Amino acid sequence: MSKILIIAEHNGTELNNATAKCVSCAAATEGSIHILVLAADGAAVAAQAAGIAGVEEVISINHANFAQVLAATQAPEIAAIAADYSHIYGPSSTFGRDLMPRVAALLGVNQVADIMSVKGPRSFQRPVYAGNAIIDVSVPEGMTIVATIRMASWAAAEGGNSAAVSKREASAETPTHSRYIGLKTEGGDLPDLQSANRVIAGGRGLGSEENFQLIYQLASKLGAGVGASRAAVDAGYVPNDMQVGQTGKIISPDLYMAFGISGAIQHVTGIKDAGTIVAINKDAEAPIFEVADIGLVGDLFSIIPEIEAAI
Amino acid sequence: MKILVGIKRVVDYNVRVRVKPDGSGVDLDGAKMSINPFDEIALEEALRLREAGKAAEVIVVSIGPNACQQQLRTGLAMGADRAIQVDTEERLQPLAVARTFLAIAEKEQPGLFIVGKQAIDDDNSQTGQMLAALWNRPQATFASEVQVEGDTATVTREVDAGLETIEIDLPAVITTDLRLNEPRFVKLPDIMKAKRKPLEVIPLSDLGVANDNTLEIEHFAPPATREKGIMVDSAEALVTELKNRGLL
Numbered sequence: 397m398s399k400i401l402i403i404a405e406h407n408g409t410e411l412n413n414a415t416a417k418c419v420s421c422a423a424a425t426e427g428s429i430h431i432l433v434l435a436a437d438g439a440a441v442a443a444q445a446a447g448i449a450g451v452e453e454v455i456s457i458n459h460a461n462f463a464q465v466l467a468a469t470q471a472p473e474i475a476a477i478a479a480d481y482s483h484i485y486g487p488s489s490t491f492g493r494d495l496m497p498r499v500a501a502l503l504g505v506n507q508v509a510d511i512m513s514v515k516g517p518r519s520f521q522r523p524v525y526a527g528n529a530i531i532d533v534s535v536p537e538g539m540t541i542v543a544t545i546r547m548a549s550w551a552a553a554e555g556g557n558s559a560a561v562s563k564r565e566a567s568a569e570t571p572t573h574s575r576y577i578g579l580k581t582e583g584g585d586l587p588d589l590q591s592a593n594r595v596i597a598g599g600r601g602l603g604s605e606e607n608f609q610l611i612y613q614l615a616s617k618l619g620a621g622v623g624a625s626r627a628a629v630d631a632g633y634v635p636n637d638m639q640v641g642q643t644g645k646i647i648s649p650d651l652y653m654a655f656g657i658s659g660a661i662q663h664v665t666g667i668k669d670a671g672t673i674v675a676i677n678k679d680a681e682a683p684i685f686e687v688a689d690i691g692l693v694g695d696l697f698s699i700i701p702e703i704e705a706a707i
Numbered sequence: 708m709k710i711l712v713g714i715k716r717v718v719d720y721n722v723r724v725r726v727k728p729d730g731s732g733v734d735l736d737g738a739k740m741s742i743n744p745f746d747e748i749a750l751e752e753a754l755r756l757r758e759a760g761k762a763a764e765v766i767v768v769s770i771g772p773n774a775c776q777q778q779l780r781t782g783l784a785m786g787a788d789r790a791i792q793v794d795t796e797e798r799l800q801p802l803a804v805a806r807t808f809l810a811i812a813e814k815e816q817p818g819l820f821i822v823g824k825q826a827i828d829d830d831n832s833q834t835g836q837m838l839a840a841l842w843n844r845p846q847a848t849f850a851s852e853v854q855v856e857g858d859t860a861t862v863t864r865e866v867d868a869g870l871e872t873i874e875i876d877l878p879a880v881i882t883t884d885l886r887l888n889e890p891r892f893v894k895l896p897d898i899m900k901a902k903r904k905p906l907e908v909i910p911l912s913d914l915g916v917a918n919d920n921t922l923e924i925e926h927f928a929p930p931a932t933r934e935k936g937i938m939v940d941s942a943e944a945l946v947t948e949l950k951n952r953g954l955l
Contacts, residue, residue, distance in 0.1 A: 497836035501840035525733060532928075705942075707946055
C-alpha cells in the first residue's frame with residue numbers, strides 16, 4: 397500500500413490550488429495521502445489542506461526558518477520525514493521544480509518530473525521534448541518515488557473534508573547560506589494566470605503596450621486572467637510573468653482566447669490542455685488556427701469592441 | 708574565482724522532433740545538434756561575469772561521447788578558457804549528472820557552477836538543484852538577473868508569482884532562465900582560436916560516479932492532437948457560439 401506525502405505550496409496564509417491538484421494525482425496513485433505544511437505559523441494553511449477530499453492527515457511543522465520558501469531550507473526537513481513514505485509529491489510549479497529535485501538528491505534517487513497520468517503505483521506518463529513525445533516512466537521497487545505533478549493535467553480535488561492535523565517539531569538542521577530578499581509581483585488585480593478559468597491573451601498583433609489595454613479591459617469584463625505570447629513579452633508590451641508557452645506558463649483554462657497571436661509551437665505547448673481555444677488573427681494562414689476550436693479572421697482592434705458589445 | 712558551466716548536447720530547438728513508429732524513442736537521425744539553449748545562456752552569463760572582473764576563468768563541462776566535443780568547441784569559441792569532456796557512452800540521468808558535476812567541482816573548486824534551468828530534450832529541470840543538494844551549497848534556480856559582490860550573489864528568480872530575489876553565499880549553483888541574457892554569436896576567428904584552447908578528456912569511470920537508482924523509461928508515444936475546430940465570420944457569431952457552449 398502506497399503512503400503518499402504531498403508538499404503544500406502556500407504563501408504563509410493561503411494554500412495554493414496546486415496542492416489540491418497533487419491530491420488528485422495522489423488519489424489516482426492509490427494510497428493514504430498526507431500533506432506536509434512547512435511554515436512559520438501554518439495553522440491557517442493546515443486547516444485549508446485538511447479540507448481537501450481524500451486527505452488522511454495534515455502534518456504541520458512550524459519554524460521561523462520556514463517563514464519564506466527556500467528549497468535549501470525546506471529540503472532537509474522533507475528528507476528527514478521521507479522514510480515514512482513511498483511517494484513524495486509536489487507541484488510542477490516553480491516552487492515544486494525548485495524544491496523536489498533537491499529532496500530527491502538528498503534521498504539519492506532520480507525524480508519523476510511532470511506526471512501527466514498514473515498507470516500504476518510506480519508507473520507514470522510524462523512529457524519530454526516540449527510535449528512532442530510522451531514517455532512511460534517506472535520507478536523500480538525499493539526507491540522512494542519523488543515526483544512533480546503537471547498542473548495542466550490534473551483538476552483540483554474537491555473540498556468538504558476535515559482531516560486530522562498533527563503538529564511536529566522541526567528536526568533537520570537548516571543552512572544559513574541562502575537568504576530570501578523579496579518578491580515583486582506585476583499582475584495587479586487580475587485573476588492568477590495559472591489558475592484562472594478564462595484567459596485572454598495578446599500577441600505581437602497588439603502592436604504596443606498602450607494597445608494591450610484592450611486585452612486588460614476585455615479580461616476584466618470577463619473576469620479572466622491575462623496572458624501573452626513571447627513575442628509580446630519580448631517587444632516589451634507586458635511583463636514576462638505573463639508569458640504563456642514552453643518557456644513561460646503552461647495553463648489549462650476552460651476558455652483561452654488568443655488575440656493577434658500567430659501560434660508558434662512554443663506558445664501552443666503552453667495552451668494544449670485548454671478546454672476551448674479561440675483564435676482571432678488577421679492572417680488566415682496563422683498556425684494558431686490549426687489548434688483553435690473556434691477561429692475568427694479579422695482585425696482585433698474592431699473585433700474586441702464588437703465582442704464587448706455582444707456579451 | 709572560477710566558474711564552471713555545464714553544457715549538454717541536445718537536438719537543436721528548431722528541429723521538429725517525431726516519435727519513432729515502434730515507440731523506442733524519438734527520431735534524431737541526422738538532426739542538427741546544439742548546445743542546450745539554457746546552457747548557452749549559462750555560459751554567456753559566466754563570460755559576462757569574467758568580463759566584469761568578477762571571475763578569472765570560465766570552464767565548460769559536458770558529459771557524453773566524443774560527439775559532445777563539438778559543443779565544447781563552440782563553448783570555447785564563445786569565450787570559455789578551457790573545456791572538460793567527461794567521456795561516457797552511457798546516457799546519464801540527472802542524479803548521475805549531478806554526481807559527475809560534483810566530482811568536477813571538488814577538483815576545480817569553482818565559486819559558481821552555472822547550468823541551464825532545464826535541457827530541452829528530457830525537460831527534467833533537476834540537475835542544478837541536485838548538484839546543489841549533493842554539494843551542500845545554495846541554489847538559485849530560474850535566474851533572470853545575477854549580481855556577484857565578493858562572496859555573495861544576489862539573484863532574481865522567475866517564479867510563478869513574479870520576480871523573487873534571494874541572496875546566496877558562494878560557492879553556489881545557479882540555473883538560468885531565458886531572459887537572463889542573449890548569448891553572443893560566435894565569430895570565425897574565435898572558432899579558429901578555440902581549436903588551440905585546452906580540452907581535457909576524463910573517462911567517467913575515473914570519477915567513481917554511481918549511476919544507480921535510475922528510472923526505467925519504457926515507451927515513447929506522440930502527444931494527443933486537438934481536433935480541427937470551426938471558423939466563424941463575425942464577433943457576434945463568436946459570442947453566440949461561446950454562449951451556446953456555456954463558456955460565456
